[in-house]
Amino acid sequence: MLGSTASGIVAPPTAVDSSWRDLQELAGNRAVTWLVETTLQRQPDDDVAPSIDGPAPPEAATGPLDDAGVRGAIRFYTSQPSSYPPAIIAQLRSSLELGSDGGVDAELVQAVATWQQTKGANDPALAVDGKAGPRTLPRIFHKGLNAPGEGEAFGEAVQGGVVDEWATLATPEARLAKLVELVNVPLTAHGVPPVTNAFDTDANNSGSFDFPTWRMLVGKTPLSAGGLSTAAAKDLTDTIYHEARHTEQWFRMAQLRAGQGLSASGIAAELGIPATIAKQAKASPLDAKSMQGLIAQGWWNSVYGAGAAPRNATLTEIGNASTALKKARAAFSKSPTPANQAALAKATARRDKAFAAYRNLPEENDAWATGPEAAAGVTHGTAPAPGPAPAPGPAGVTETGDATAGSAPEAKVAEETAGETAEDTAGATESAAEEETAGETAGEAAEDTAGATESAIEETAGETAEDTAGATESAAEEETAGETAEDTAGATESAAGDAPVVETDEIAGGPPAAGRPSHEILPEDDLP
DSSP, X not given: OOBOOTTSOOBOOGGGHHHHHHHHHHHHHHHHHHHHHHHHHTSOOTTSOOGGGOSXXXXXXXXXXXXXXHHHXXXXXXXXXXXXXXXXXXXXXXXXXXXXXXXXXXHHHHXXXXXXXXXXXSSSOOOOSSOOOTTTHXXXXXXXXXXXXXXXXXXHHHIIIXXXXXXXXXXXXXXXXXXXXXXXXXXXXXXXXXXXXXXXXOTTEEEEEETTTTEEEEEHHHHTSSOXXXXXXXXXXXXXXXXXXXXXXXXXXXXXXXXXXXXXXXXXXXXXXXXXXXXXXXXXXXXXXXXXXXXXXXXXXXXXXXXXXXXXXXXXXHHHHHHHHHHHHHHHHHOOOHHHHHHHHHHHHHHHHHHHHHHTSHHHHHHHHHHHHHHTTOOOOOSSOXXXXXXXXXXXXXXXXXXXXXXXXXXXXXXXXXXXXXXXXXXXXXXXXXXXXXXXXXXXXXXXXXXXXXXXXXXHTTOOHHHHHHHHXXXXXXXXXXXXXXXXXXXHIIIIITOOSSOXXXXXXXXXXXXXXXXXXXXXXXXX
């Protein structure tokens, strides 16, 4: 029986005091265990920041660039507000799958650098600098001939219409006419006036775009062969598409100037193109504030703007270097002495450097990246197997006449074509180099232009080949260094920002002497 106490607590019978204490101890131990476990479970993890301080800050953007590279890339955009306004930056961010309203920040420049590193590594590879300038933008924002599938479709047309019909076409003239007929299809589909054709008379070039006459020039030698290997068929297709891309570039530049207020006659005079082509550009102007307008501005800056002088120096040097290499090869072949071997090595290194600088010109960088897309559509050579090429004859059957400044064709430089004179090589190569240098962003203007112009002056003054090489090397290094903020800023800002807003005949870029045609220069191994 239980009894009551003064405290109101029921006391256990005295006979079982010991058992009752044991029961209390057991219950107490269990309660303490529960309390300890519950308390420990509620303790915060030492490695987790207390929530009272708010969420942890977001991690810094990561990518290929170090801190200095990030700062330099950001400065590239912010120093050119008229070229990279919010609308352009938003498009760039969206294309890289970033939030369109983030502006210019570390996330953007690291994303650009990552894109350059992973998707811009095809030949010629883009500099990984986070700067979306005249070389990078055309590859991110495909349009016209470099749109996905366009090049390969043309290659397939060449396979069926030319390569497989090689024997039927029979003559170099018939083959050239068919190739140009085929390439005019995608050109006109993208609003570009069709080109006519002629043979390229410069052995250093596999092809050229002669914008003063709006003609595509192609080397006669491959078109005269009895047949083509698969590699040769791909190379020929690449050349045609390369020059077609130059054609598109020139028309976009003309449309850009139309959009900036230049009259048809002013466009014809400034760019050195036929009046009929200038009128068509005036009738379909390009919005200078659009992404395609910015891309065209980069090409214009290279050929006609602040990049014209270094471009011309680059084109001159590739011609001089090609000539020097031919002479060194001939001397070594005749007398393989250690001295001639050393001279050959030096000439080869010089030519390699000049060739790299030439391909780094904005317009050339773009064309060299676009041409191989067409080669992908060619699957085999001609049948039967190619026979020996005919004995070399005249390099071409068509001349452009006395070339005035800006009248040389835009050519794909071959690496060296044997037998051409120094003057021929220099002239054709200069036109190729100048057109491509023009594409350089105006930013490289101040120091770059100065250095390149000095080299051009040295050449004009009669400096030796080494002097010319040195000057051109400085221009090439500036281009290879990347689309620096200062370079792009200066040229693009002056060209785009100061462009006329009403129609005028004024030539904003100065006399057309700055513009020289682009050439697809042959690689060293292909030089005759």
